[in-house]
Amino acid sequence: MLLDSRIIDKIKERFSALKERVRLIVFTQEFECQFCQENRTLNEEIASVSDKIDVEVFDFQKNRIEVERYRISQIPATVVMGDRDYGLRFYGIPGGYEFNSLLDTIVMVSQRESGLSAESKRRIKGWNKPTRIQVMVTLTCPYCPQVVRTAHQLAFENEFITAEMVDITEFPHLVSKYQVYGVPKVVINEKVQFEGALPEEAFIDRLLEV
Known part of the structure; x- marks a missing residue:
């Protein structure tokens, strides 16, 4: 198990606020994915804490229909959805500070x-x-969860927005692609980029520049 009894007790306390059902859609594969199994296990252990959470697992190579449906570009990946897909994505295992983001x-x-x-x-x-917000993070960054949360809130509110947490340590090619020198770094539609934990209002200002 990845989660000890102390952490599970804290999750139970957080999940006392759950109301409607949630689905965790996990994309994985057996080979050439260092953290896929760990990400799957983490999501399954989280789901076991509440009967309001279900987990579905798809293979990135074999289940291409689902990969295209959810527009999954890399693995490990987790989609958090309810009665519909709100465009909420986690790329990489959401551990460290990003555990709270999940x-x-x-x-x-x-x-x-x-x-x-x-x-x-x-x-x-x-x-x-149509807007894609990528939030580049590391799991040791204490300021990153605030930005992931804001991005996910925006995606939840607007069906044209998708928001992704991306752990750059698992996807190092993105460091050079987006010239990531510090985190959090936000990339919106490959056009607007900024670093730092902007407050909600300033984040929206940058979004509206796209």
Whole structure:
């Protein structure tokens, strides 16, 4: 097991706030994926804590229909969804500080409430441009979960937005591609890039530049 009894007790406390069902869609493969099995095990152990969480596992090579349906570009990958796909993705195992990001996203989806301010909801309500937000993180970065949370909140509120946590230590080719010198680093539609944990309002300002 990856999670000890102390951590499981804390998860149970967090999950007391769950309301609606949540599905964790895990993409993996048996070979040439260092953390795939660990990511699958982590999601299955989290799901075992609550009867409101289900896990589905697909092979990245064999289940191409599901890979295309959820637009999965790399593995390990986890999709957090409820009654529909809100565009919430985790690429890499969400451990370290990002473990809380995964729990936060599960609770958000279960409650069917993003937690964004009324003003932020108003600003992105009419946004209709297909938008991909990538949040580059490391699992030892204490400032990264805040940015992942904001990105996921925006995706939850607007069907045209997808938001991805990307652990750059598992995908080192992205470090050079996006010139990542510090984290968190956000890349929006390959056009807008910024570093640092911007507050919600400033994050939306940058989003609207796309």
